[in-house]
Amino acid sequence: xxxxxxxxxxxxxxxxxxxxxxxxxxxxxxxxxxxxxxxxxxxxxxxxxxxxxxxxxxxxxxxxxxxxxxxxxxxxxxxxxxxxxxxxxxxxxxxxxxxxxxxxxxxxxxxxxxxxxxxxxxxxxxxxxxxxxxxxxxxxxxxxxxxxxxxxxxxxxxxxxxxxxxxxxxxxxxxxxxxxxxxxxxxxxxxxxxxxxxxxxxxxxxxxxxxxxx
Amino acid sequence: xxxxxxxxxxxxxxxxxxxxxxxxxxxxxxxxxxxxxxxxxxxxxxxxxxxxxxxxxxxxxxxxxxxxxxxxxxxxxxxxxxxxxxxxxxxxxxxxxxxxxxxxxxxxxxxxxxxxxxxxxxxxxxxxxxxxxxxxxxxxxxxxxxxxxxxxxxxxxxxxxxxxxxxxxxxxxxxxxxxxxxxxxxxxxxxxxxxxxxxxxxxxxxxxxxxxxxxxxxxxxxxxxxxxxxxxxxxxxxxxxxxxxxxxx
Numbered sequence: 256x257x258x259x260x261x262x263x264x265x266x267x268x269x270x271x272x273x274x275x276x277x278x279x280x281x282x283x284x285x286x287x288x289x290x291x292x293x294x295x296x297x298x299x300x301x302x303x304x305x306x307x308x309x310x311x312x313x314x315x316x317x318x319x320x321x322x323x324x325x326x327x328x329x330x331x332x333x334x335x336x337x338x339x340x341x342x343x344x345x346x347x348x349x350x351x352x353x354x355x356x357x358x359x360x361x362x363x364x365x366x367x368x369x370x371x372x373x374x375x376x377x378x379x380x381x382x383x384x385x386x387x388x389x390x391x392x393x394x395x396x397x398x399x400x401x402x403x404x405x406x407x408x409x410x411x412x413x414x415x416x417x418x419x420x421x422x423x424x425x426x427x428x429x430x431x432x433x434x435x436x437x438x439x440x441x442x443x444x445x446x447x448x449x450x451x452x453x454x455x456x457x458x459x460x461x462x463x464x465x466x467x468x469x
Numbered sequence: 470x471x472x473x474x475x476x477x478x479x480x481x482x483x484x485x486x487x488x489x490x491x492x493x494x495x496x497x498x499x500x501x502x503x504x505x506x507x508x509x510x511x512x513x514x515x516x517x518x519x520x521x522x523x524x525x526x527x528x529x530x531x532x533x534x535x536x537x538x539x540x541x542x543x544x545x546x547x548x549x550x551x552x553x554x555x556x557x558x559x560x561x562x563x564x565x566x567x568x569x570x571x572x573x574x575x576x577x578x579x580x581x582x583x584x585x586x587x588x589x590x591x592x593x594x595x596x597x598x599x600x601x602x603x604x605x606x607x608x609x610x611x612x613x614x615x616x617x618x619x620x621x622x623x624x625x626x627x628x629x630x631x632x633x634x635x636x637x638x639x640x641x642x643x644x645x646x647x648x649x650x651x652x653x654x655x656x657x658x659x660x661x662x663x664x665x666x667x668x669x670x671x672x673x674x675x676x677x678x679x680x681x682x683x684x685x686x687x688x689x690x691x692x693x694x695x696x697x698x699x700x701x702x703x704x705x706x707x708x709x710x711x712x713x714x715x716x717x718x
């Protein structure tokens with residue numbers, strides 16, 4: 256047996272086994288961390304009604320401020336209320352089964368759609384839309400991502416702990432870094448404090464806490 | 470270091486309180502409580518543990534009747550402009566001094582509750598949340614949605630109603646204005662004062678009433694000898710009141 260594998264001493268064999276088990280375990284946990292954990296920490300959600308921004312904007316030709324507008328005191332209207340939808344959707348306007356669902360299930364029954372809100376900030380944060388949109392002329396897409404390109408029903412992922420979300424788009428939309436997705440999808444993360452602070456710094460704006468925190 | 474000219478161009482929000490007009494009615498304190506979701510307990514007798522952003526101090530001249538005189542000092546945060554004691558000691562950067570407005574703010578979610586700032590503050594302005602706030606019965610319904618309630622274990626203090634500043638700025642920006650008019654941003658206490666004893670505005674803006682008032686010989690500040698340059702000025706015509714302010718209160 257001189258030419259074959261060198262015979263290991265007892266201590267060396269034990270070390271080899273321990274090291275082997277360690278590395279196999281490391282690889283298993285790394286893989287789990289890359290694939291399973293993101294799925295565990297994020298809840299996948301879809302909107303109750305398949306609303307398409309691209310259809311309303313490009314095909315129907317409605318401008319953004321028809322539904323998303325400022326009140327006179329400078330506060331932001333946010334997600335449109337049912338009354339704004341009903342202005343047009345009093346009855347069926349098209350052939351789409353989703354619109355049928357919307358009109359029959361919500362409009363005619365006088366129910367509100369519980370839209371999934373993926374841009375909600377914690378209660379210690381106050382954000383002024385008019386300061387950013389009217390004064391600083393920041394485009395909506397800078398923070399909200401390519402909402403106007405949502406041709407497919409918008410799905411989003413909510414972190415089960417922090418409640419911050421990622422919006423999932425089709426491949427046609429640009430992405431702002433987030434792993435663990437299929438290639439035909441891209442995502443846009445919601446606005447976290449780091450992103451706000453980075454933008455303020457790069458524009459030379461104040462990063463005083465009370466500007467955003469309340 | 471900034472030159473004097475540079476500093477004078479910046480906005481420095483400040484307040485004047487005319488103690489000759491003040492009747493000690495505590496309207497300002499109540500308005501402050503309501504506006505800022507300041508918690509209170511059923512038993513508020515322990516004043517070392519209760520929370521008040523605006524406290525009313527009653528001071529007498531110590532003389533026998535009929536020479537007794539009483540004065541009330543409403544005391545919000547003094548918003549010290551120079552070497553702000555609380556800001557310089559905070560290890561968590563939970564409180565900071567805003568260069569643009571001069572407001573000393575408090576970020577409660579960042580506070581670690583070490584209470585170093587409470588020890589540093591010469592005016593005893595800061596309060597510690599010893600318990601989680603409890604809103605008994607319907608009192609929870611009057612909470613102001615513009616101010617986040619604090620949790621136990623953090624320090625809180627008067628912020629010159631900085632949420633009102635944000636709101637006023639919001640409206641101004643919507644109108645395409647980059648500045649605020651004098652009456653657009655006023656803290657709740659100033660608004661509530663029935664005697665008109667309190668004024669609020671930009672101390673560096675000659676068009677604002679406060680900038681004129683602080684130059685009057687009636688104007689003084691509490692503990693001026695510490696040189697923290699408070700931005701809350703008191704006004705009084707009585708000599709004994711002005712003399713007293715620099716010693717204690």
